[in-house]
């Protein structure tokens with residue numbers, strides 16, 4: 060049993076896993092995210108972001124609005140044949156076939172309901188006030204449709220999107236209620252303050268390679284790629300950096316989880332027979348430089364054309 064900030068004690072499942080590693084669920088190594096509200100004064104929100112590296116905003120959007128997006132995406136999954144035959148699409152029952160990683164995910168980037176949610180005025184007004192000026196977002200939307208099995212590897216977002224301003228924020232959006240067993244976002248407490256320890260990692264970029272290394276040609280041609288994983292072992296990483304692993308007792312439709320580029324995170328493995336569906340998107344001041352991999356009608360993303368060599 061462990062207390063969540065605002066409510067009754069939460070009954071934890073027997074085990075929770077990150078990349079197959081069973082987490083230590085004792086209170087000094089595991090806990091729940093602090094909750095904030097978008098209505099708090101902006102100074103308070105800045106302070107919270109500074110302190111924690113994230114803002115977990117409950118009920119940021121109307122549930123109905125998020126449900127409409129979920130309906131659209133589960134409808135697409137059903138049409139594409141990913142859902143168990145004869146089950147209601149809203150249940151998003153996994154049929155054993157993975158939908159694909161964020162880069163190759165077949166869900167529709169242009170879905171108007173989704174774009175209205177993640178790029179609409181509710182969130183852009185929020186960031187305009189939070190950042191203190193007109194905001195832009197990356198055009199690319201990262202879809203996560205995780206069936207039974209491993210969650211996302213542990214990483215910081217900076218290594219995937221650090222070619223523009225680092226004053227950049229991710230918003231992770233659960234498109235359905237996500238139980239502990241279904242595997243929501245998992246963040247390492249205080250890790251955004253570990254700049255010194257993480258310097259060698261944070262100074263890298265997944266599309267960069269060392270021209271003075273033997274395998275430079277393999278990286279330049281796309282034969283090899285570093286996937287940006289910080290660690291495959293959540294326990295070992297926690298032992299070296301400190302902090303508890305944090306998640307929500309239940310991420311609910313309508314919640315928004317915003318965090319900075321240096322917060323260490325991944326997601327819990329999915330122990331259920333349903334897809335965990337979420338998106339993540341990025342916001343920054345329009346006046347600051349933007350990482351060109353993620354803008355335009357068809358952002359190049361991690362295409363080989365984006366590889367850059369340097370002497371390391």
Ligand SMILES: O=C(O)CCC(=O)C(=O)O
Pocket residue numbers: 203210211216229230231244324325326337338339
């Ligand atoms: O949803 C996930 O599994 C990972 C999300 C993530 O890495 C992000 O939001 O930056």
Ligand SMILES: [Fe+2]
Pocket residue numbers: 214215216324
């Ligand atoms: Fe991430």
